[in-house]
Amino acid sequence: MNQPPKPNSFRSGPDEEGRFGIFGGRFVAETLMPLILDLQDEWARAKNDPAFKAELENLGRHYIGRPSPLYFAERLTAELGGAKIYFKREELNHTGSHKINNCIGQILLAKRMGKTRIIAETGAGQHGVASATVAARFGLPCVVYMGATDVERQAPNVFRMKLLGAEVKPVTAGHGTLKDAMNEALRDWVTNVDSTYYLIGTAAGPHPYPEMVRDFQAVIGEEAKQQMLEAEGRLPDLVVAAVGGGSNAIGIFHPFLDDEGVRIVGVEAGGKGLDGDEHCASLTAGSPGVLHGNRTYLLQDGDGQIKEGHSISAGLDYPGIGPEHAWLNDIGRVEYVPIMDHEALEAFQILTRLEGIIPALEPSHALAEVIKRAPKMGKDEIILMNLSGRGDKDIFTVGKILGMGQ
Amino acid sequence: MTARMEQRFADVAAEGRPVLVTYFMGGDPDFDTSLAIMKALQQAGADIIELGVPFSDPMADGPAIQLAGQRALKAGQTLAKTLELARRFRADDQRTPIVLMGYYNPIYIYGVERFLTDALEAGVDGMIVVDLPPEMDDELCIPALAKGISFIRLATPTTDDRRLPKVLENTSGFVYYVSMTGITGSALPDTSLIAGAVARIKAHTSLPVCVGFGVKTADHARAIGATADGVVVGTAIVNQIASSLTEEGRATEATVPGVEALVRGLAAGVRAARLAAAE
Secondary structure (H helix, E strand, O other): OOOOOOOOOOOOOOOOOEEOOOOOOOOOHHHHHHHHHHHHHHHHHOOOOHHHHHHHHHHHHHHHHHOOOOEEEEEHHHHHOOOOEEEHHHHHHHHHHHHHOOOOOOHHHHHHOOOOEEEEEEOHHHHHHHHHHHHHHOOOOOOEEEEEEHHHHHHHHHHHHHHHOOOEEEEEEOOOOOHHHHHHHHHHHHOOOHHHHHHOOOOOOOOOHHHHHHHHOHHHHHHHHHHHHHHOOOOOOEEEEEOOOHHHHHHHHHHHOOOOOOOOEEEEEEOOOOOOOOOOOOHHEEEEEEEOOOEEEEOOOOOOOOOOOOOOOOOHOOOOHHHHHHHHHHHHEEEEEEEEEHHHHHHHHHHHHHOOOOOOHHHHHHHHHHHHHHHHHOOOEEEEEOOEEOOOOHHHHHHHHHOOOO | OOOOHHHHHHHHOOOOEEEEEEEEOOOOHHHHHHHHHHHHHHHHHEEOOOOOOOOOOOOOOOHHHHHHHHHHHHHOOOOHHHHHHHHHHHHHHOOOOOOEEHHHHHHHHHHHHHHHHHHHHHHOOOEOOOOOHHHHHOOOOHHHHHHOOEEOOOEEOOOOOOHHHHHHHHOOEEEEEOOOOOOOOOOOOHHHHHHHHHHHHHOOOOOOOOEEEEOOHHHHHHHHHHHOEEEEOOOOOOOOHHHHHOOOOOOOOOOOHHHHHHHHHHHHHHHHHHHHHOO
16 A cells, blocks of 8 residues: 655644545445534534633533643652653543543534434443433433443443433443444434434544544643643653544544654554454554444454454454544554553553552553553653543452452 | 346336335345345345345344344355355346345445446346445445446435435435335334325436335335335345244245245235225
8 A cells, every 4th residue: 555645734634524534434324414414514613613612611620620630650650760651630530531521522512403312332331421421411311322241341330320310221232342332322323313412432433523522532632732841841752542442542642743753652452462353453453444434444354344353441342443543543643552451451550559540441551551661761751641541440350350359 | 227227117117016126135044045035036026136235233224134144144145145146146037136235344345346347247236335325425336337337325304305416416226215214124104204205306306216114014015105116125024034044043944935925915015006096
């Protein structure tokens, strides 16, 4: 494949058709097209509306707790003996992850569009919880589709969603993970298109979702940039985030894309290793295809059938990735690497013991990469990592694997 | 549009009745049985055959067609084998149009040019690709039309008058009106609403309009056929096949005859449609 030409800016995409290079687009059933076009118009109006911006900022500050802190991980830095490590503390947000940033934005749009019902898909349950939370806050009924496997391994989040008044529908098709939940949410949406707003949790799906979710999450990178300038007087040398669908990653990456000196690394779920099928490294080990409304890198067989994948982390257990990441990969601006289940587990424990922060298994993948790289970097260099979610939901899964019992 | 498709609509119109379009999943429950089913559809009176291409993630399909696709994939069905089904059917029957129906990814991975060449050679007349709206016409629709293969588009209750011209622009063969917003296999809505929708579409195009989603019985076929140019039946056939299988999902002696009996009833329904309308 020819290397696509380098653009003047890495931040100008997508084009009017929702394309990032060959990726993205609007591959959906005709039933959904009119709605998707309406959403695109409404989003275009909203982002230029000062009242919308003001409401978003107000809720961000007083409901989510923004700005989230930038934290210098002193003991971890000392232990690794290399670059200074900073965390963007998205796990301190209301509901415990970055997902709420996007949910607040989209539910305001749903209200503007006069929609009366919210549906969402969820993997780890973080997006489901955030969706149920904003639905409660704005008084709309909410249905969350969740793979049956995930319902089991993320039980605390299922309970939270139910307490918040959402209906959680387990999906048994396939492996019962995020991909299957997304199929079922799309089926609901196509059936109830008049009343229902589909609150997609990641920077994937048909245009305008990848762009819109990115813009709602870009607050992470914008704040971090400012905070880093205040703390260190300069930008970081390396930015790292975990990538499933890729919303926390694109949120922190995007504001840094045009800063030449900043290296950017996305961390995919390497599962049990890239040799077999038990991983979710769609960029490292997949190929371009079309699923869930967009063209992107997918795990698939030679007949174009989508594989199931595997990750210890339900939030990364998805055989695709947001289209902007696919483009950033091909164009070489962002480097994507896999981290295995066991490496993430080890990182989880290191952070818990050294910093007193229990991270979710998703950012534990990013942390494992930081742990690999920091010792090889100079003490005057700086790493910024998105600590996208807290690990309360994962303690039972981790406890079981570590044989800690209950 | 292929001459075969055009001829079939003309012949059926001359009989003064709507066409019967029947859908089944290629490779369900296995290759040989599905070839026998395809032949039985034609013998029982189906005018056009929609040949389903299985996909792992059928986002617009209900449980019946999802399961049919899973059975087919489990039995080793691929896009190449689905084209082989068409080729084998075409060897015995040169008159019944074949329309492939499925999702884009298997075609994209097969390669668009190679797919169109092989489909034409196999005797395929048209295709319905659920996840390619008009905004994505450059992907497959335009190349297909250039090769003379029909690209049949779905129009839905959400396709308003503003959008209809765009949906119809590159549509050929026929227009498939989806009778409701929803997935395949849901309940049939009020037939008077459907009549209005068909009239609305026909005001924008001279192409035949076939109606599907929710048509299960001969009575449905007759009621819809009174106003539409064709009636599409899918889930009812897939359910009939499923109900005949063993617990392990294997074909039985009842599989092919069961489909044939169901489709004979549907064929009688469309033949009575205009008589009913005239009463």
